[in-house]
Amino acid sequence: MTAPLLFAAISAAIFVEVVIGMGIAFWRLQYGEADPLPINSEDVATATTGAWAGWREFRVESDAFEDCGRTQRSLIFTPMDGQPLPDFAPGQYLTFSLDLAASPTEPKRTIIRCYSLSDQPNAKTYRITVKRMPAPSTLPDLPAGAASSFIHDDVKVGDLLNVKAPAGQFVLDKTSDAPAVFIAGGIGVTPMISMISWSLAHQPKRRLYLFYGARNSSDHAFKALLEGFAQSHTNFTLNVLYGAPCADDVEGQDFQHVGFVDVALLKRVLPHGRHQFYVCGPPAMMAALVPALADWGVPKTDINFESFGPASSGYIRPTTGPVGAPLQKPxxxxxxxxxxxxxxxxxxxxxxxxxxxxxxxxxxxxxxxxxxxxxxxxxxxxxxxxxxxxxxxxxxxxxxxxxxxxxxxxxxx
Ligand SMILES: Cc1cc2nc3c(=O)[nH]c(=O)nc-3n(C[C@H](O)[C@H](O)[C@H](O)COP(=O)(O)OP(=O)(O)OC[C@H]3O[C@@H](n4cnc5c(N)ncnc54)[C@H](O)[C@@H]3O)c2cc1C
Structure with missing residues (x-):
């Protein structure tokens, strides 16, 4: 090979290497690096292979109401970059940055909110389901929930949303075949839908129980989906509780029990043996049920829970890192x-x-x-x-x- 030819070959090789290097750098910048392989069960819980860093733009493709009262709206959306979506652990949530327009009472502002993924993973779409949050009944003059009102009233099919990658540690233990008991109150059912859908598809022998509390048929979400699961999967037992049934709600058909989920009901329905519990619901339910499960003798490691608000304060916490010991000098x-x-x-x-x-x-x-x-x-x-x-x-x-x-x-x- 002549010197000019050798020089040309070396230059071409360097050029190709630089182009490949820039391509890889661009990919990392856009989508972040895949998480390293999990090394223990806690890492399994947070692992989201191929998660992106920062915000990614998604387009709302479709929507649907999940309850007769139209208070729980699902949005299905796809990434604008057209790249496949990373897997997520059933139970995880997405974080949204929402740009709210100015209103007579509030200036234009951006707010951040988390919403659980309400379907099992697939490479193309994500789904969330958002409950409209009114002002508290005791303080009706307060503004209704900002993000949930925005999602119900302003977000349309075709709109763009800025979303952070799936995260969260309230996830189904996929490595276990212990019976799983899901206890959901109200909109707390969303992560359960993801976990149950995944488990029924991938763990056909695992026993699953859902105890789902709603007020009545008007806010009973995912009714057809859950009843379909119960009919087609003998390993799934559905227990719906209505706190205040409507006159035409039929016990044994629309719902199985009147009242709220408590340990007495769990003792009646569940067979003896070990169960893994997953609990998500309103503050009062969480505050009563999580300690009651522990008092019943369920080991802490089998009690998984997530609160959608400040309800996690004050009782068994998911994080176990060192917290401050009482200080001599505050x-x-x-x-x-x-x-x-x-x-x-x-x-x-x-x-x-x-x-x-x-x-x-x-x-x-x-x-x-x-x-x-x-x-x-x-x-x-x-x-x-x-x-x-x-x-x-x-x-x-x-x-x-x-x-x-x-x-x-x-x-x-
Ligand atoms: C991990 C996680 C997952 C979640 N998943 C879901 C989900 O799947 N679906 C879902 O619907 N939600 C979910 N949430 C809850 C969600 O993130 C929001 O908290 C919820 O939508 C309410 O937000 P908002 O902006 O509508 O209400 P906010 O504006 O935060 O208001 C909340 C309440 O406070 C009242 N309020 C307003 N102003 C005041 C004031 N000055 N003083 C006192 N009260 C006031 C409002 O009327 C309202 O009742 C999740 C939360 C977390 C942390």
Whole structure:
């Protein structure tokens, strides 16, 4: 080979290498790197192979109401980049950044909210189901829920949504064949739909029980889907409870029990032996049922639960990292926006619990260090994390839901 030919061949090889390198870099930038292989069951829970970093744009392809009262709206959406969707663990949620238009009472603003995936994984679409949240009945003058109203009233088929990759640790233990008991209250049924659909498709021998509490037939969601599952899968037992049945709701047909799920009912229906429990529902249900399961003797490792709001405070927590021991010398924590300084004594599992206990309102979402909703500027001081956040918290910021003070703090919140 002549020198010019050799030079041309080497240049071509370098060029090809550079192009491939740039392609890989671009791919990583766009979609992030696949998570490393899980090494223990907790990692299995959070693993979302091929998850993207930051926000990804999706287009709403279709919608449907899941209940007769039309208070629970599903959105099905696909990624604008046309790339396949990463797998997710049934039970995980997506985080949304929603741009709300200005209203007579509120300026234009962006809010972050989490919504559970309400279907089993597939490579093309995601589905969420959102319950319209009215003002509390005791405070009817307050504005209705901002994100849920926006999703019900303003989001149309064809609209674009900014979405973070699936996350969350409230997921079905896929490695187990122990009977699974799903206990859902209201919209808490969404992650169960994902877990049950997946399990029926992939674990045909696993015993599954769903105890689902609704008010009555008007907000009984996924009725046809769940009844279809019960008819076609002998390993799935459906128990629907109505708190306040309508006059024409038929016991034994529309629902199986009147009232609320409690341990007495579980004892009546479930056979003896080990069960893995998955619980998601409104604060009152969670506050009663989760400790009651523990009192019944269910090991903590078999009680999985998720709260869609602040209900997780105060009882068995999903995170087990070190929380502050009672301090001899309390630390001052200043919440600048709230204009409050409160003494941290080490009793709370996180700065978020601490703020809520003292009546200081801070935005929050997942409460497990995933969604970033409670991130706030750390004006001064040092924070440490009882359980590691799922992403790199920027310098000068802190995540209230998993952070605890390592010194006196000044926070922007
Ligand atoms: C992991 C996770 C998964 C979730 N999955 C789902 C799901 O699948 N489906 C679903 O529907 N939800 C889900 N949620 C809940 C969801 O993220 C939102 O919290 C829910 O939609 C309410 O948000 P919002 O913006 O509509 O209400 P917000 O605006 O946050 O208001 C909440 C309530 O507070 C009231 N309020 C308004 N202003 C005030 C005030 N000043 N003082 C006191 N109260 C006030 C509102 O009237 C409303 O009742 C999930 C949450 C988490 C953390």
């Amino acid at each position: 630390l001052d924590v200043q919440f600048r926006r709230a204009r409050r300084t409160v003494a941290w004594t080490g009793e709370d599992a996180s700065l978020l619990d601490f703020a809520e206990r003292h009546g200081i309102f801070v935005e929050s979402g997942c409460r497990t260090g995933s969604c970033g909703t409670c991130e706030t500027r750390l004006v001064s001081g040092e924070v440490r994390y009882g359980s590691k956040p799922d992403f790199e918290v920027p310098a000068g910021a802190c995540l209230l839901c998993v952070g605890i003070p390592a010194s006196a703090l000044a926070l922007e919140a």
